[in-house]
Amino acid sequence: MQETQLESYLCSLKSQLKSFSPAEREAEIREVRQHLEALIAWHLQQGQNSAEATRLAICQFGRAERLGRDLNIGKQQNRFETSIRWVGQGFLIWCGLWLAELLFFSSMNNKPTDVPYYLSDRVLWAAVLATAALFCGHFYDKAMKKRKASRVCA
């Protein structure tokens, strides 16, 4: 009975962790299982029977759907921030390559006019986009914190 209740809880939680990689999901479930088993052991020490101890432990831990949702939210924010940073870094590399090319042509011919006039514009735009993308993650993070704080106040 205890096993079935616990396994069904963990199974339900596992199915919620969609944003996690299999290894991360396993680690998360392993940690939650250890916590729940410790809680069950404590309730058993208090004189509860096995089924009641498991029920109380799960109740104390909170609903699997809610926990899964909260864990997923954190993970999805991580992914968004990471992808934004990747885009920013990509733009920066592009910008660096354009600059290198510009300098290369300038040094080769010693005639800056040989370089297409739009190159400098592209470099400038790449730099602006890279900076915007890199800062976007920071401002997104700030906005999320502000939103959370206003929720707490409400």
Added chain:
Amino acid sequence: MRELSKGDIPIIILEILDRQPCHGYAIAREIERQSEQVLQLREGSLYPALRVLEKDGLIQGDWEIQNSGPARKIYQLTAAGKTELHKRKQAWQAYTQLISRILGDDNARNTA
């Protein structure tokens, strides 16, 4: 018993980990013990908070082999976590002092 607000969990975790490295279950018990069983939390809510603190580099969790039983994930405060805890404690103290002053004035007005 009083339910611990979700927003207050991170600073409490940081404070507990500043005293000693702990695993999730021990953090929950420490909150109960230090609040003399007054504060209670939905224990599952510890884990999303732990993940955020880990992501921000304020704590570090490592699976450690125990003398008895299976490996457990033990969390400890990082240097950045110590600095952040100091900042958050100062902000919290300033906030509670402000509220106390307002409530104090209110009490004084009522008694006058």
